[in-house]
Structure formats: structure tokens, C-alpha cells
Amino acid sequence: MIFDDEINNTVRYLKPSGIRKFFDLAATRKGVVSLGVGEPDFITPWHIREEAIHAIEKGRTFYTGNMGLYDLRKEICNYYKRRFGVSYDPDKNCIVTVGGSEAIDIVLRTLIKEGDEVILPTPAYVAYAAIIELAGGKVVEVPLKEEDEFKLTPEALKKAVSAKTKAVILNFPGNPTGGIMTHDDYSKIVPILKENGIFAVTDEIYAELTYEGKHCSIASFDEIKDRVIVINGFSKAYSMTGYRVGYILAHKDLIAMALKIHQYMIMCATTPSQYAAIEAAKNGDRDIEEMFISFKQRRNYIVKELNRIGLKTHMPQGAFYVFPSIAISKMGCEEFCEKLLEEENLALVPGNAFGDAGEGYVRISYAYSMEQIKIAIERLEHFLKQFK
Numbered sequence: 001m002i003f004d005d006e007i008n009n010t011v012r013y014l015k016p017s018g019i020r021k022f023f024d025l026a027a028t029r030k031g032v033v034s035l036g037v038g039e040p041d042f043i044t045p046w047h048i049r050e051e052a053i054h055a056i057e058k059g060r061t062f063y064t065g066n067m068g069l070y071d072l073r074k075e076i077c078n079y080y081k082r083r084f085g086v087s088y089d090p091d092k093n094c095i096v097t098v099g100g101s102e103a104i105d106i107v108l109r110t111l112i113k114e115g116d117e118v119i120l121p122t123p124a125y126v127a128y129a130a131i132i133e134l135a136g137g138k139v140v141e142v143p144l145k146e147e148d149e150f151k152l153t154p155e156a157l158k159k160a161v162s163a164k165t166k167a168v169i170l171n172f173p174g175n176p177t178g179g180i181m182t183h184d185d186y187s188k189i190v191p192i193l194k195e196n197g198i199f200a201v202t203d204e205i206y207a208e209l210t211y212e213g214k215h216c217s218i219a220s221f222d223e224i225k226d227r228v229i230v231i232n233g234f235s236k237a238y239s240m241t242g243y244r245v246g247y248i249l250a251h252k253d254l255i256a257m258a259l260k261i262h263q264y265m266i267m268c269a270t271t272p273s274q275y276a277a278i279e280a281a282k283n284g285d286r287d288i289e290e291m292f293i294s295f296k297q298r299r300n301y302i303v304k305e306l307n308r309i310g311l312k313t314h315m316p317q318g319a320f321y322v323f324p325s326i327a328i329s330k331m332g333c334e335e336f337c338e339k340l341l342e343e344e345n346l347a348l349v350p351g352n353a354f355g356d357a358g359e360g361y362v363r364i365s366y367a368y369s370m371e372q373i374k375i376a377i378e379r380l381e382h383f384l385k386q387f388k
């Protein structure tokens, strides 16, 4: 790198995503089967695609208002009321963003002052730690444990709180563990957040993939709602990753601040995609149901098979990932994944890509066809024979 000394130091020393690093390696090989990527394999339902096409046909090719189309904000708020029982005002409490990704970025940049601590339960989705650091914050990792079903316990949270704590990141159902938090689980941590004035940044992008019971949003706890910031989006629930539509729901004063960044950086989310998202939020409940059934079948299959071939796997209650222990191999997770790729042409993600707490595990995404999942299990079974 010839510009080393001239590059912003935070960027320069930022660790590249452990997922990318691994998949660059996989891309150099032929015949690789990958269960690495967290992207639903369904093509977006036709009635939703059609709305994007219509928008272009009708010449809806201009910027929208900065907050996003009013009709979309209205549908998003209706959806939160209808599905999770939480009320928001489309005029004051909602910004449409470029995916959940932009939402994570502008929310954290809005909240974090230099030196603030942000509690991050790990293993966690790779973007949070990087964005906290880019915003000048300090990541305080709280390891989630398999024996707690990868839930955030009040004891673990309490231990991590300090006078500098600004926020906690909550991602339930979670990537990469599939862990969830029920109403009961949240009621144990809400008093701690309230007492310490901690903001809850809750990324609910996998809310619709909650397999037993219903998703609980922490925003439904009125006593802390002002300090809850909901991040969500259309990528996972409706299989709309490429449209790039997400959103933030929060107190009006936080929305007004986050909007300043969004205005300067982004202007607005893509217009035809916003029209497609209106259709999804309005008429997409049945699509969600169909994909849900398919994901649940895959989850049940893959967990049963992994346990059968010798990888101890906790039954995840949400999202579309399983997080098996690779203790049987007595290897580190990176070595395990490299060897698996080399010997069997199978690409999985090492658990430590999601934080140190992920060491000893691998992440397997089951957002792939049953055919691919079956081939992957065969390859994995063959690979594991050497450890028996």
C-alpha cells in the first residue's frame, strides 16, 4: 500500500470482513459448494417485482423526499403495529434507508460520541463492530453462550455496563447464531437499560424468521421506547436483498438527527425499490409465510443431519443460520474451514469472523436449496470421518 501514512487511521487499521476474506479464497476454486452467504435463494415474489417495473414504466424515476415515500413509511408503521404491536408515526418516527446496512451506519453515527462504549453481544453480524469503530466508539463485547441458547442474559449485560456505555446492539433473531429473545427474556434486561439510560439499537431484520412463537420487539416495552431504535428492512423477509431498502423507527428527535446524515450522504433510497417495498409491506404477508415454511423445513433437516454426522448443533429459534460446534475436530475454526474447502470443496464461514466468542464454531447458512444442502452434508460427513 503506497498511501499507508496518508490514510485515515481508523480505516487503515480496520480489520477486513472475515467472511469476505474467506470467500475470496473460495472464489479461486472450481466446483465449490458454498453455504456461506446470508441471502434468501428465492426470487422476489412477482407482485413485488412488478411494482418496481411499473414504477420505471410510469416514469417514477426521480428522487423521493429524504425520509422516503410517505406511502412506504405509512405501510412500514402499519406493519409494525400489525405484526409486533408497536406504534410509530410515519411523519415523525421513520426514515427509509438503503438497506438495514445504511440504517446501522447512520444510527450509530448519530448516537456515538468519541470514546463512548457500545455493548456488542457476540458472535455478531460483522458490520456492527466496524461501524462502531468508524464512528469513534469503543466496542465492548459480551460473549453469548450456547448453554444460554445464545441469548443476552441480565448477568452478562450488567457486567459490561460502565459509566461510558451509550448503547447496546440487539440482533434477535441473530446472525450468526439464530438466537432469539422472548418477551420474558427482554423483561429481565429492560430494567438494566432503563436504570442506566442505555439506548437499545435493535436490528430486527430476521424478525419474520422466528420459528417457535412470535417475534418480540423490545420497542414494545413502553418504559424504554424513547431509547429504542429499531432497524429493519426488506432484504430477508421478502427476499429483496438487491433492492436495497431498509428503515429506522425511533423517537422523533433521534430521527431528526439521523436524517441529517442521510440527507447529506444518500438523499433517498432508490425510488423504484421504494415502490416495490410498498407492495411488499402491504400485500406480502403470504409470501413471508411461504418462505417461512420452507426455511423451517430446511432448519429441521440440517440440524438433524449435522447432529447425525457428529457436529453438535444447537437448534436455532430464528434467522436462517446454524452455528455448530466443531470441537470434535480439535481444530481452530479457520483451519477447519480452510481444510474443508481444500479437501471437500465446501465453503462455510469460520465462527471467529463474528468475534472471538465464535471460535470453536462455524456458521452455516441454510438459505440455499435442499439439493445444495444435501451435497454439503455429504461432503461434511466425508470430511468428519478423519476425526472419528
Ligand code: PMP
Pocket: 038, 098, 099, 100, 101, 102, 125, 171, 174, 175, 203, 205, 232, 233, 234, 235, 241, 244, 245, 246
Ligand atoms: N443486519 C443483519 C443482522 C444482517 O445479517 C444483514 C445482512 N446480512 C443486514 C443487517 C443488512 O442487510 P441489508 O442491508 O440488505 O438490509
